[in-house]
Amino acid sequence: MNRRLFAALLIGGAASGAARLLAATEPGIEVSVAASRFEYTPDKVKGKVGVPLTFVLTSLDRIHGFKMPEFGIRTDIVPDKETRVTITPTKPGTFTFFCDIFCGDGHEDMAGTLVVEG
Amino acid sequence: MQQTDRRQFLKLAGLAGVTFTAGLFPRGPADAQSGDFHFVQFSDTHWGYKGAANPDAEHTLERAVATVNGLATKPDFIVFTGDLTHTTDDGKLRRERMQRFKEIVSALSVKDVRFMPGEHDASLDKGEAFKEFFGATHWTFDHKGVHFIALDNVSDPGAKLGDEQLAWLAADLKQRKTDDRIVVFTHRPLFDLVPNWDWATADGAKAVALLMPYQNVVVFYGHIHQEHHHMTGHIAHHAAKSLIFPQAAPGTAPKRPPPPPFDASLAPLGTRDVAMAKAVTITELPVVKA
Ligand SMILES: [Cu+2]
Numbered sequence: 001m002n003r004r005l006f007a008a009l010l011i012g013g014a015a016s017g018a019a020r021l022l023a024a025t026e027p028g029i030e031v032s033v034a035a036s037r038f039e040y041t042p043d044k045v046k047g048k049v050g051v052p053l054t055f056v057l058t059s060l061d062r063i064h065g066f067k068m069p070e071f072g073i074r075t076d077i078v079p080d081k082e083t084r085v086t087i088t089p090t091k092p093g094t095f096t097f098f099c100d101i102f103c104g105d106g107h108e109d110m111a112g113t114l115v116v117e118g
Numbered sequence: 119m120q121q122t123d124r125r126q127f128l129k130l131a132g133l134a135g136v137t138f139t140a141g142l143f144p145r146g147p148a149d150a151q152s153g154d155f156h157f158v159q160f161s162d163t164h165w166g167y168k169g170a171a172n173p174d175a176e177h178t179l180e181r182a183v184a185t186v187n188g189l190a191t192k193p194d195f196i197v198f199t200g201d202l203t204h205t206t207d208d209g210k211l212r213r214e215r216m217q218r219f220k221e222i223v224s225a226l227s228v229k230d231v232r233f234m235p236g237e238h239d240a241s242l243d244k245g246e247a248f249k250e251f252f253g254a255t256h257w258t259f260d261h262k263g264v265h266f267i268a269l270d271n272v273s274d275p276g277a278k279l280g281d282e283q284l285a286w287l288a289a290d291l292k293q294r295k296t297d298d299r300i301v302v303f304t305h306r307p308l309f310d311l312v313p314n315w316d317w318a319t320a321d322g323a324k325a326v327a328l329l330m331p332y333q334n335v336v337v338f339y340g341h342i343h344q345e346h347h348h349m350t351g352h353i354a355h356h357a358a359k360s361l362i363f364p365q366a367a368p369g370t371a372p373k374r375p376p377p378p379p380f381d382a383s384l385a386p387l388g389t390r391d392v393a394m395a396k397a398v399t400i401t402e403l404p405v406v407k408a
Contacts, residue, residue: 067316096372102241102277104207113372
């Protein structure tokens with residue numbers, strides 16, 4: 001948190017400060033996606049323009065990747081750990097996410113779709 | 119030649135089996151003493167693949183070997199730009215496939231044969247089995263005044279060259295003059311061909327940046343199972359056909375579509391001859407002579 005904002009919150013008093021804090025960290029949409037060879041479950045995710053969308057990623061077997069070039073994000077997904085990535089779509093459309101860590105015969109087909117509505 | 123001119127050229131030439139003068143080396147050969155020669159590129163043979171995309175998989179590689187053995191003028195050497203074998207989780211089976219692959223290509227009458235890994239060969243064991251059978255995964259050599267560099271962008275399962283290899287490349291390039299003729303082999307494209315299909319190299323832009331100061335650089339790669347030509351600045355990148363099945367044309371769908379149905383004529387498959395003289399001339403070779 002920005003120091004100045006934090007100071008303003010303190011000065012503004014507990015009640016209004018809490019309200020402002022909430023507005024600044026709007027939770028948006030959260031969607032859990034499980035990766036396993038060679039698919040994501042679910043492989044179709046919906047989002048909304050302007051609403052932060054957090055992928056909660058887990059792996060059921062081995063290390064996989066999660067990449068969305070149009071949003072400039074990528075992460076490893078390792079077993080026994082939750083990995084969270086957040087994007088905020090700015091335009092409607094259909095976008096692809098895919099595994100970018102070679103994981104075997106079928107890796108090339110490991111992909112899913114994000115549909116963003118206006 | 120600009121990308122559009124090239125497309126036009128290919129279109130006029132009727133696409134299949136054309137001789138493609140790449141218009142390179144752009145600044146001409148640095149060394150007037152260097153002799154003309156040619157080599158042959160094989161790519162994406164995927165030995166061990168079984169499936170509907172190529173019911174001829176057991177014989178396609180042998181057919182291509184026979185065709186190249188029958189060339190009127192023997193190439194000086196042959197290079198395989200990766201995915202020699204189709205991937206498997208079983209390390210023993212991987213080695214059996216590499217062994218059988220090696221036996222088949224030992225029938226090539228040209229004995230200077232050089233191998234590079236693809237992700238199917240090397241990404242699941244970081245190149246361990248590949249090295250046992252074929253040696254180093256990245257290397258250089260010089261031939262008749264041309265400096266050849268093979269880059270490994272597959273042994274790291276995240277499709278990276280990695281800082282160590284980039285430093286190795288930088289050190290190698292430091293020994294070159296800026297007008298030396300340099301040919302780079304890679305498996306995956308070094309540039310972002312279709313990021314959504316993972317047709318890219320995570321840190322490929324760093325390699326291209328290192329190559330940029332050199333005026334006469336040409337890159338030959340595989341991975342996308344089709345002929346493709348692209349320029350990053352003055353550097354040309356030429357993708358080769360596969361010997362197992364073709365892939366969809368770059369970027370034609372948001373998700374990469376499955377391979378097209380098998381074409382029994384094997385026309386979408388092949389190898390290529392690369393003639394190195396004042397210009398680089400690429401001739402696509404069919405699997406079997408027409
Ligand atoms: Cu994967």
